[in-house]
Amino acid sequence: MNKVNVNKLIRFFTLVLFIGTLTAFMIPQNQKKGAKWVIPEKYKKMENPYKGNKRDLKLGRMLYSKYCKSCHGSKGLGDGSKALQLKTLPGNFSTAEFQAYTDGEMYYMTAVGRDEMKGYSKKIPDEENIWAIISYLRTLKK
Ligand code: HEC
Incomplete structure (x- = not known):
């Protein structure tokens, strides 16, 4: 050479x-990791009234893929097609850390939200539909 x-x-x-x-x-x-969520007491203790309802679980999966998958990914790993365009990491629903949230806390983060995680109470006004999504989030654990 x-x-x-x-x-x-x-x-x-x-x-x-x-x-x-x-x-x-x-x-x-x-992308930065989001700060710890500040969740009002009244949400923390809310329980999913539709827990264990199979029809809701199906509904939840359908709604998740329509409204959440684009950012959170099909398995909730935070790797949806829009994820890289976000300033904040969307989190990972399969982790023990995430699954440790109460149903009510998940409800708050989904319905009320903050910043880039826009609350879905307007787009999904029926409470049962939000709870159906929460039931589905529970199935995403590792
Ligand atoms: C436009 C992208 C986008 C969509 C669509 C979206 N999210 Fe999010 N989500 C985010 C981002 C970004 C965060 C992190 C926000 C933060 O920490 O401030 C987040 C955070 C969350 C968290 C908290 C995660 C944690 O570990 O702290 C939950 C729960 C959540 N989203 C549920 C949902 C549900 C349920 C849907 C569908 C109804 C949805 N998201 C749709 C972007 C999105």
């Missing part, structure tokens, strides 16, 4: 390294 080729090779790898580093920095820096 002559000297010219070695220089070309070095230049090529420097470029690859540069582009690689740049993209690696761009992706995670775009």
